[in-house]
Amino acid sequence: MLITGTTVIATGWWFAQPLRLPASPYAFEVKSRATLKSVARDLASANVLPNEYALVLLARLRRADRTIKAGNYEIADGVTLYRLLDKLTQGDVTQTGVTVVEGSTYAELIAALKANPEIVKSVVEMPATEIAARIGIPNENLEGWFFPDTYFLARGSKDIGLLARGYRLMRARLDDAWARRAEDLPLKDPYDALILASIVEKETGNAADRPLIASVFVNRLRLGMRLQSDPTVIYGLGTSFDGNLHRRDLETDSPYNTYTRDGLPPTPIAFPGQASIDAVTRPPKTAYLYFVSRGDGTSEFTENLADHNRAVAKFQLGQRPSR
Numbered sequence: 001m002l003i004t005g006t007t008v009i010a011t012g013w014w015f016a017q018p019l020r021l022p023a024s025p026y027a028f029e030v031k032s033r034a035t036l037k038s039v040a041r042d043l044a045s046a047n048v049l050p051n052e053y054a055l056v057l058l059a060r061l062r063r064a065d066r067t068i069k070a071g072n073y074e075i076a077d078g079v080t081l082y083r084l085l086d087k088l089t090q091g092d093v094t095q096t097g098v099t100v101v102e103g104s105t106y107a108e109l110i111a112a113l114k115a116n117p118e119i120v121k122s123v124v125e126m127p128a129t130e131i132a133a134r135i136g137i138p139n140e141n142l143e144g145w146f147f148p149d150t151y152f153l154a155r156g157s158k159d160i161g162l163l164a165r166g167y168r169l170m171r172a173r174l175d176d177a178w179a180r181r182a183e184d185l186p187l188k189d190p191y192d193a194l195i196l197a198s199i200v201e202k203e204t205g206n207a208a209d210r211p212l213i214a215s216v217f218v219n220r221l222r223l224g225m226r227l228q229s230d231p232t233v234i235y236g237l238g239t240s241f242d243g244n245l246h247r248r249d250l251e252t253d254s255p256y257n258t259y260t261r262d263g264l265p266p267t268p269i270a271f272p273g274q275a276s277i278d279a280v281t282r283p284p285k286t287a288y289l290y291f292v293s294r295g296d297g298t299s300e301f302t303e304n305l306a307d308h309n310r311a312v313a314k315f316q317l318g319q320r321p322s323r
Contacts, residue, residue: 015058015081022047024077029156030088032070039068039088048075058085069093071154093154098162102148102273103201105235109146109271113162118155123163135164139191144198144268145170170194173274181281186221197276198268202231207275209299214279215286216301225289227258235269292316 026048030039037056044052058064058081069091075084086092096118100109106128113124123131129140137145146166153162178190187193200214217227233249234241236256253260256269290308291299292315300311 015054018078018080019048019075019084021075021077021079025074026076027072027074027094029072030068030070034068034070036068036088049081054081055085058082059089064089072156095152096155096157097150097152099150100146100148100166100271102276103205103270104148105270106143106146113159119153119162120156120158122158123160131160131163134160135167137167139267141267144194144271146271147173148271148273170271174277177277177281182283185281186218187280192264193277193280194272195264195268196280197272198270199227199229199232199265200279201272201276202235202270203229204297204299206297206299209291210275211279211284212286212288212301213291213299214276214283216288216291218280218283219286219289221263223289224262226260226262227264229258232256232258232265232269236265 028043028046028048036059037052040049040055041052043049043055049055062085064085068088071091071093073087073092074094075087096116098112098116098119110124113119114121123134128142131137132140132142139145146163147170149166149169151162151165174190174194178193181187181193185193187196196214196217199217200210203213204210217229219225220227230245233254233256234245236254237249250257250259255261256265258265286301287303288301289304290302290311292302292308292311294300294315300315302308302311
């Protein structure tokens with residue numbers, strides 16, 4: 001075919017005209033290993049393109065890479081052949097975002113994935129042990145193993161892809177923090193650090209308090225004191241937790257009751273963020289052994305039981321401490 005300068009100018013004008021879409025927005029899928037020609041043929045059959053040759057011709061004239069990216073696409077009124085070709089070759093797919101919140105749990109993440117209509121459910125109904133095996137997670141319990149972040153993925157992506165990304169990021173962040181850890185930590189491996197970081201994450205949302213809370217728990221572990229962390233007890237109660245922690249809950253033994261059991265609970269209790277991971281692997285040196293909420297989101301830290309009891313009386317019981 002002979003293409004003259006005049007033909008190129010006229011053709012360029014035509015390529016710049018908005019396409020007449022059968023619906024706006026118009027969504028379509030490009031399957032894996034699809035070619036530009038096969039996609040053009042499908043779009044022509046759907047009356048998105050005037051014919052199946054226009055898109056291929058444009059790619060040839062522009063010397064564009066005709067390797068297109070699989071995924072779900074969406075175009076709207078006003079889109080031209082130029083813009084359509086750019087989207088296909090650049091992989092400008094429609095995306096959905098899933099946020100893994102700091103302090104949230106594995107059960108909450110699975111519920112969010114199940115509720116997202118734009119994600120293909122391939123593993124969320126499987127037992128955690130099978131998911132762990134597929135992703136390569138060394139623990140059968142998946143709690144704590146997905147790094148809190150917002151993950152963007154093409155609509156129609158499988159859930160296992162997001163879980164694998166979340167695990168890889170957590171593994172990398174945890175291993176890096178463990179490699180830079182302080183000396184003489186009373187933690188035997190990175191998983192211990194993940195467990196303790198999850199407890200610190202649930203104990204406070206105050207950034208300034210996180211390192212100090214980590215120091216309290218590290219000091220207690222060094223001395224053989226029990227952690228006595230309410231969030232671990234609440235996690236152990238599961239769906240039976242009614243929103244109020246009772247004395248009987250603190251006295252009823254379970255693997256997650258750090259009032260009745262020594263050391264760390266058997267697994268993390270949530271997804272810790274980077275700040276909590278850093279806090280437990282490089283805690284500040286303090287003599288603190290106790291802390292209590294002041295009621296304003298911050299905590300009061302003390303070194304001995306007598307001072308702690310006075311802090312509890314002041315901030316929790318509303319009593320004026322004796323002098």
